[in-house]
Amino acid sequence: MHQSTVQLPTLCARCGENPPVTQHIVQEHRRSLSPWTLLTMLIGVRVSRSEYIQYTAPLCADCAAKVKSRQTLGRVIMALGFLVTAGAALMLVLSYNNLSSTIGLTSQQLIAHYQSLMPQGIVILLGLVIALIGSSVSKISFASVRKGLYKFYNPTYQAAFAALNPAAVKNAR
Numbered sequence: 128m129h130q131s132t133v134q135l136p137t138l139c140a141r142c143g144e145n146p147p148v149t150q151h152i153v154q155e156h157r158r159s160l161s162p163w164t165l166l167t168m169l170i171g172v173r174v175s176r177s178e179y180i181q182y183t184a185p186l187c188a189d190c191a192a193k194v195k196s197r198q199t200l201g202r203v204i205m206a207l208g209f210l211v212t213a214g215a216a217l218m219l220v221l222s223y224n225n226l227s228s229t230i231g232l233t234s235q236q237l238i239a240h241y242q243s244l245m246p247q248g249i250v251i252l253l254g255l256v257i258a259l260i261g262s263s264v265s266k267i268s269f270a271s272v273r274k275g276l277y278k279f280y281n282p283t284y285q286a287a288f289a290a291l292n293p294a295a296v297k298n299a300r
């Protein structure tokens with residue numbers, strides 16, 4: 128909505144120095160995850176305040192290349208994490224199938240068997256953590272946007288943006 132009304136400075140939003148050669152469209156789903164949100168999720172009521180944000184960031188050739196390689200890196204890390212998780216899950220299923228043939232074990236032996244599955248469980252979680260890290264690496268943001276108000280991280284670009292769009296920044300002064 129605010130997208131169409133803002134004017135873009137002829138500056139790179141990342142370095143604030145070079146003239147832009149390309150426009151990078153940033154799409155974000157900002158979810159405010161508070162302890163309160165977690166609590167409401169636990170009791171089955173989802174009061175998730177998710178905000179969809181989209182804005183355009185002009186980029187110079189140098190920064191566009193850096194952004195692209197960082198996105199690629201993030202996706203590779205993500206894929207690696209999922210691979211680790213999938214591998215560990217497969218191992219878990221295989222071990223579990225072995226367990227089913229051990230009917231008649233004493234409870235102590237069963238506990239020992241279940242404990243032997245712990246490492247796989249930890250690796251599954253580890254893979255998910257790696258995937259999450261990859262996801263955050265691949266997400267590139269140039270500004271914090273709240274209620275249509277922009278705060279670009281690069282101060283030079285922010286100043287140029289504020290001069291063009293005084294109504295779209297928080298502190299115009």
Ligand SMILES: [Zn+2]
Nearest residue numbers: 139142187190
């Ligand atoms: Zn740049």
